Amino acid sequence: MDIKILIPKHKFDFESVEKLKKLNLEEIKPILPELLEWLQDMNWPIAQEIETLLLSFQEQLIPYIKNVLNTNDGTWKYFLLHGLINKLPKHVLKDLKTDLERMKNSPTDDEKYEELEDILEELLEKI
Template sequence: MIGVFDARSLVPRDKHDVAALSSIESAGYPAIAPILDDLLAWTADGNWPIAPPLARFLVTLGMPIVDPVSRVLQGDDSPQKYFCFQLIVEKLSMEVVEALEGDLRKLADQPSKADQSEGVDELAREALQRLHS
């Protein structure tokens, strides 16, 4: 009997688990589809060693990253939103950014106080400006 692949086994164990990245990249999409939210969570702080290289990989996924990024942008964690912009949104193709336009517009036009204090509203406006330039 062939073993069943468990995508959860690919989720980094801690913020220093950079070695997990090669397994994540090897598995690729769609094998990692069930853990995209978990992977995105490891980019919540750009100072973590795992965050920048993992974010670079997630950007390469294109449209499959839209829903997980959208959930971050709609969430309550303003520092995570900030790093999501810095590490991911700013590097996405215009097609993918366009799919996030509704979330970007809401953050730009109706930011929470926490989003304003993290500069998330400004980052959203910059992304929208890039989209429409």
């Protein structure tokens, strides 16, 4: 089976999400970046379920999260910081410390616009 066919097609594609839940982590790993895209707006109906699924990956998510934190998509960063990243265990969060510190100390325009200071401070205090 080509795992890419299970990437959700729209924000109500619960059928694909349910199929993904039945797979093991190794089967899902190739589509982690695409699944992370579904956390760009946590108001999308399937976003919460995908976030829960992604939390199983912990350390494996770090490179993909770092990629997002280096984009100009402040809204996506906002949702990741308040959701997925905030739910990661402390030992995994440590891998993001440099990125979080950069965002706190030298925020980009999109990060300033999203007013991320409080969540960044909270996350850094956890580490």
